[in-house]
Amino acid sequence: MHMPLSADQDWQRRVMERAKELDHQHRRRTRGLWQSTLGLALSLRFLRTAARQLVTAPRRSEPRRVGHPGPGQIAVTFVGHATVMLTTPLARVLTDPYLGDFFLGLRRAEGACLHPADAADLNVILISHAHRDRLDLTSLRRLKGRAAVLVPPRCASLVDGLGFARVIELAPGQSFEYADVEVTAVAARHEGGRGLFDSAWRGACGYIVRSAGASVYFAGGTAYFSGFEEIGRRLHPDVALLPVAGYQPPALRAINMSPLDAVQAFTDLGAKLLVPVGYGSFPLGYEPLGEPLRWLRQICADRGISDQLAVLGHGETCLVRAGSQE
Numbered sequence: 100m101h102m103p104l105s106a107d108q109d110w111q112r113r114v115m116e117r118a119k120e121l122d123h124q125h126r127r128r129t130r131g132l133w134q135s136t137l138g139l140a141l142s143l144r145f146l147r148t149a150a151r152q153l154v155t156a157p158r159r160s161e162p163r164r165v166g167h168p169g170p171g172q173i174a175v176t177f178v179g180h181a182t183v184m185l186t187t188p189l190a191r192v193l194t195d196p197y198l199g200d201f202f203l204g205l206r207r208a209e210g211a212c213l214h215p216a217d218a219a220d221l222n223v224i225l226i227s228h229a230h231r232d233r234l235d236l237t238s239l240r241r242l243k244g245r246a247a248v249l250v251p252p253r254c255a256s257l258v259d260g261l262g263f264a265r266v267i268e269l270a271p272g273q274s275f276e277y278a279d280v281e282v283t284a285v286a287a288r289h290e291g292g293r294g295l296f297d298s299a300w301r302g303a304c305g306y307i308v309r310s311a312g313a314s315v316y317f318a319g320g321t322a323y324f325s326g327f328e329e330i331g332r333r334l335h336p337d338v339a340l341l342p343v344a345g346y347q348p349p350a351l352r353a354i355n356m357s358p359l360d361a362v363q364a365f366t367d368l369g370a371k372l373l374v375p376v377g378y379g380s381f382p383l384g385y386e387p388l389g390e391p392l393r394w395l396r397q398i399c400a401d402r403g404i405s406d407q408l409a410v411l412g413h414g415e416t417c418l419v420r421a422g423s424q425e
């Protein structure tokens with residue numbers, strides 16, 4: 100007998116169908132390549148990229164101070180990799196600070212761009228998870244001071260003792276307030292561990308930053324998952340800062356998103372502006388450094404949503420207000 104699906108079952112079925120469709124599209128894109136020893140070709144290309152970067156100094160942009168915006172606005176400044184500064188009328192928030200030029204022996208292609216006066220003026224620092232490109236002790240020591248550092252569950256011990264006013268663990272669903280900013284932690288699909296030799300089970304979070312009606316979602320590190328639709332339905336972010344790199348070889352899609360995954364996440368969220376992050380600095384996957392952005396631009400053009408994509412250069416700022424952006 101045919102039983103009608105409940106609303107919840109129907110939602111689960113739709114999410115599974117979407118994930119399967121994404122898998123199918125990724126397989127179609129790489130099928131021919133994998134059959135012709137793509138694995139070996141990709142690793143050789145990765146090594147060549149890493150070696151070339153070692154002897155090439157990072158490109159640098161001149162950092163400019165970012166002023167506090169007017170009421171109801173948030174200034175979104177791309178610092179580099181997954182580091183973004185959010186400036187509200189009364190506060191400054193920085194995500195996953197990585198300010199150095201090297202990561203595990205890899206030299207970055209473009210230097211972090213953050214004015215020292217703004218770096219000294221931070222109120223809240225958000226850490227999405229304990230991977231070393233997101234929770235970087237050297238960068239945090241440079242920023243120590245009066246800021247509160249928000250970390251996922253079981254990560255506070257890594258930051259305690261670095262010299263911050265407060266270190267607070269936020270689990271998904273919990274919030275923190277400072278001046279005109281409210282930060283709410285949300286779920287992410289990622290591994291939370293520090294590295295191969297870290298046996299602790301650590302959490303991984305995204306964050307919604309809200310100020311006077313305008314809101315920005317920093318997804319942290321995450322694979323595509325059903326949580327995007329729920330985050331969109333419950334918290335209605337205006338802007339989505341989504342990671343778009345580290346998707347080759349395909350097994351990495353268990354923890355990271357490709358541009359195709361990120362555009363589906365953006366659609367699920369119902370956000371108005373997509374700002375890609377986490378690409379172009381370090382080769383963290385086997386894909387070429389410039390590929391994520393090229394592919395993302397192509398997808399957005401094909402779907403007629405290029406006007407909803409904001410690719411920010413290092414140090415570049417865009418202004419967001421509730422329900423829109425400039």
Ligand SMILES: [Zn+2]
Pocket residue numbers: 228230233289320
């Ligand atoms: Zn990670």
